[in-house]
Amino acid sequence: xxxxxxxxxxxxxxxxxxxxxxxxxxxxxxxxxRTAQLSEELTREETEEEQLALKIWLSKKQLExxxxxxxxxxxxxxxxFTILRVNKAYADEVGRRIRTILGKKCHLxxxxxxxxxxxxxxxxxxxxxxAVKERPFSKSADGEExxxxxxxxxxxxxxxxxxxxxxxxxxxxxxxxxNEQLIRSEKLAGIGILTAGIAHEINNPLSGIAGTAENxxxxxxxxGLNDKGRERITTILECSQRAxxxxxxxxxxxxxxxxxxxxxxxxxxLHKAAAxxxxxxLDGFAIEFHVEEDLPRMRCDPSKIEQALVNVxxxxxxxxxxxxxxxxxEKIDYSGVLCLAARRVENEMIIEVVDNxxxxxxxxxxxxxxxxxxxxxxGKGTGLGLSICYRIIEEHQGQxxxxxxxxxxxxxxxxxxxxxxxxxxxARITTRGGGDEKV
Amino acid sequence: xxxxxxxxxxxxSLIRTMLCDYLxxxxxxxxxxxxxxxxxLCTRERFDLVISDINMPGMKGPKxxxxxxxxxxxxxxxxxxxxxxxxxxxVAKEYGITNIxxxxxxxxYDELGVVIDGLLTENxxxxxxxxxxxxxxxxxxxxxxxxxxxxxxxxxxQLIAAKFGSSGDVxxxxxxxxxxxxxxxxxxxxxxxxxxxxxxxxxxxxxxVYVSYGFDSEKYGIAVIDNQGRLKxxxxxxxxxxxxxxxxxxxxxxxxxxxxRLFADRLIINIHPHAKTEVIFMNYFLNKYSxxxxxxxxxx
Numbered sequence: 001x002x003x004x005x006x007x008x009x010x011x012x013x014x015x016x017x018x019x020x021x022x023x024x025x026x027x028x029x030x031x032x033x034r035t036a037q038l039s040e041e042l043t044r045e046e047t048e049e050e051q052l053a054l055k056i057w058l059s060k061k062q063l064e065x066x067x068x069x070x071x072x073x074x075x076x077x078x079x080x081f082t083i084l085r086v087n088k089a090y091a092d093e094v095g096r097r098i099r100t101i102l103g104k105k106c107h108l109x110x111x112x113x114x115x116x117x118x119x120x121x122x123x124x125x126x127x128x129x130x131a132v133k134e135r136p137f138s139k140s141a142d143g144e145e146x147x148x149x150x151x152x153x154x155x156x157x158x159x160x161x162x163x164x165x166x167x168x169x170x171x172x173x174x175x176x177x178x179n180e181q182l183i184r185s186e187k188l189a190g191i192g193i194l195t196a197g198i199a200h201e202i203n204n205p206l207s208g209i210a211g212t213a214e215n216x217x218x219x220x221x222x223x224g225l226n227d228k229g230r231e232r233i234t235t236i237l238e239c240s241q242r243a244x245x246x247x248x249x250x251x252x253x254x255x256x257x258x259x260x261x262x263x264x265x266x267x268x269x270l271h272k273a274a275a276x277x278x279x280x281x282l283d284g285f286a287i288e289f290h291v292e293e294d295l296p297r298m299r300c301d302p303s304k305i306e307q308a309l310v311n312v313x314x315x316x317x318x319x320x321x322x323x324x325x326x327x328x329x330e331k332i333d334y335s336g337v338l339c340l341a342a343r344r345v346e347n348e349m350i351i352e353v354v355d356n357x358x359x360x361x362x363x364x365x366x367x368x369x370x371x372x373x374x375x376x377x378x379g380k381g382t383g384l385g386l387s388i389c390y391r392i393i394e395e396h397q398g399q400x401x402x403x404x405x406x407x408x409x410x411x412x413x414x415x416x417x418x419x420x421x422x423x424x425x426x427a428r429i430t431t432r433g434g435g436d437e438k439v
Numbered sequence: 440x441x442x443x444x445x446x447x448x449x450x451x452s453l454i455r456t457m458l459c460d461y462l463x464x465x466x467x468x469x470x471x472x473x474x475x476x477x478x479x480l481c482t483r484e485r486f487d488l489v490i491s492d493i494n495m496p497g498m499k500g501p502k503x504x505x506x507x508x509x510x511x512x513x514x515x516x517x518x519x520x521x522x523x524x525x526x527x528x529x530v531a532k533e534y535g536i537t538n539i540x541x542x543x544x545x546x547x548y549d550e551l552g553v554v555i556d557g558l559l560t561e562n563x564x565x566x567x568x569x570x571x572x573x574x575x576x577x578x579x580x581x582x583x584x585x586x587x588x589x590x591x592x593x594x595x596x597q598l599i600a601a602k603f604g605s606s607g608d609v610x611x612x613x614x615x616x617x618x619x620x621x622x623x624x625x626x627x628x629x630x631x632x633x634x635x636x637x638x639x640x641x642x643x644x645x646x647x648v649y650v651s652y653g654f655d656s657e658k659y660g661i662a663v664i665d666n667q668g669r670l671k672x673x674x675x676x677x678x679x680x681x682x683x684x685x686x687x688x689x690x691x692x693x694x695x696x697x698x699x700r701l702f703a704d705r706l707i708i709n710i711h712p713h714a715k716t717e718v719i720f721m722n723y724f725l726n727k728y729s730x731x732x733x734x735x736x737x738x739x
Contacts, residue, residue: 203522203730204451204542205451205453207543207730208451208453208454210545211454211457211545211548212453212456212460214545215460215461222460240544241544241545241729244544245729247729248729248730260701262611275604279604303702
């Protein structure tokens with residue numbers, strides 16, 4: 001039996017037990033709350049990290065897209081020329097997939113060279129620890145000479161040591177070509193001003209010389225001229241004619257040029273140009289015409305375009321004649337072919353005159369449109385033919401180029417096909433090369 | 440036969456002597472080296488023709504000729520120049536000078552000779568006058584309708600293409616010239632054009648258009664003649680001048696003359712008012728004469 005004396009102890013025990021339970025429960029609750037708090041905090045931290053990662057990913061993507069969107073070629077290399085990264089333009093340029101490029105040497109990939117290029121900008125950047133800008137390079141791809149500028153920028157670690165180098169490669173082929181064109185135009189304009197100033201002053205005495213020589217030949221008795229004298233006078237007349245031909249061509253370059261536009265058929269202009277060859281003894285080779293069917297008539301100054309075509313076609317025929325002479329000397333089989341082609345590509349008329357004649361040496365390619373550049377002996381051409389062509393095509397807002405590749409020379413004339421009604425018959429575009437003096 | 444007297448004025452002595460040497464064969468020739476000397480000579484003797492250079496120190500050619508024409512209306516005048524004739528159309532119009540011969544290399548004596556003879560004898564018509572002695576007149580057509588005009592144009596173009604390889608812009612020029620002769624020349628009593636352009640036309644018995652085609656050893660030429668004589672030299676000068684200055688671009692008329700002059704090596708216009716208009720254009724086979732194109736309008 002339980003004694004009454006023990007009852008309070010039991011009661012106390014029960015109360016203490018209950019209190020203990022309560023404390024435990026409270027602690028438990030508190031702990032739970034804390035855990036919940038903690039886990040909540042943890043989750044929050046996790047989201048932030050994710051967001052950060054997302055940000056980094058996005059920024060990387062942005063950079064990559066920017067990197068790839070650039071038309072300039074960009075390449076990141078280490079200090080040993082090993083490619084770490086390239087952009088899409090770079091890969092396109094070298095015609096390979098990005099991942100096949102990584103890890104390769106840049107000089108091998110871009111220039112197909114086993115060792116670093118001479119005057120390599122990356123090398124200099126590495127040693128100088130500063131950017132090296134726009135160093136000119138060139139390479140030929142598919143028989144086409146292309147020009148680049150390469151700049152190199154150093155990427156340093158925290159100690160300031162160069163670890164990576166960024167190469168920025170720009171294709172400046174077109175830019176260079178435009179620049180050359182500009183210089184050429186300015187050169188022509190300069191010659192124009194000079195010529196306009198002196199041509200007339202020279203024409204006057206020249207026609208006096210020629211006219212007097214003609215008189216002396218037609219009325220030789222009156223001048224007491226014997227056969228030897230007549231021979232010499234004939235030479236004088238011929239020389240004055242030669243001088244006059246140069247003046248005429250120069251004036252053609254300098255005069256205010258009128259472009260009288262009318263509808264013209266390129267096919268018949270090509271045939272007309274080819275018809276000029278035989279009378280001047282340039283024949284004995286095959287002439288092929290490759291003129292696209294349904295070629296539209298186009299607005300141009302037909303007599304001027306014909307003149308330009310005659311010049312180009314004559315050059316081609318002369319190149320064939322020269323080649324024939326050369327091969328005959330060296331006893332090699334040769335048969336000349338002159339090919340005249342015209343086709344339409346979108347809004348442009350493309351005319352090509354192709355020959356397998358002697359060709360233009362690469363170093364002369366940039367000079368052939370220069371006034372007085374000639375490979376012919378004195379008296380056989382003024383060296384102004386292609387300059388005049390250039391001028392004519394320029395007046396028509398077109399382009400002309402001549403290149404020799406693998407023994408085949410192609411002169412390409414590109415003319416815009418205009419649909420502007422204002423350029424109708426009689427409409428004229430007047431350009432002034434020099435002064436036009438008036439009394 | 441009376442020998443015509445010609446005065447040659449040029450500051451370049453070589454040109455003076457050269458012209459004198461050539462002209463002496465057929466004419467009595469004097470020369471002067473500037474305008475004042477020329478005027479002084481004119482007071483002493485009467486010249487049938489004065490040929491003057493344009494650009495001389497002191498008095499310029501056009502001014503001199505204008506002065507001479509004022510004092511001696513019977514004297515014929517012409518200009519020669521080494522400069523671009525087109526630059527002087529304005530001056531020519533102002534002073535009423537219609538013949539300007541360029542100094543070409545070699546000098547084109549035949550051309551000079553024909554113009555001088557035309558001025559002195561007033562015998563200007565006929566394509567045979569403008570071709571050399573070895574000429575051949577290949578065809579002469581009489582056109583009575585617009586239909587015939589088309590056939591003649593085709594014919595001549597084909598003949599030239601067959602003979603010389605290229606017919607150049609012959610068709611275009613003929614088109615312009617014949618259109619002028621058929622549609623622009625005939626008028627009724629009130630001076631109103633009788634026929635509308637592009638419409639089929641049958642000319643009346645009193646109206647005709649002649650076309651001749653011939654060549655010599657250096658060039659070929661085509662003459663288009665109508666018997667109306669309505670074209671005036673002033674009109675021609677006005678039109679050419681306007682077009683050269685780029686103002687006539689949108690004009691309905693006059694473009695033909697300018698274009699023909701631009702495309703052909705030579706364009707000669709001969710006028711007998713109310714009787715006959717003859718337009719001759721010629722192309723040289725080779726670029727034999729380097730220099731500018733002349734201005735050649737004759738009116739009797």
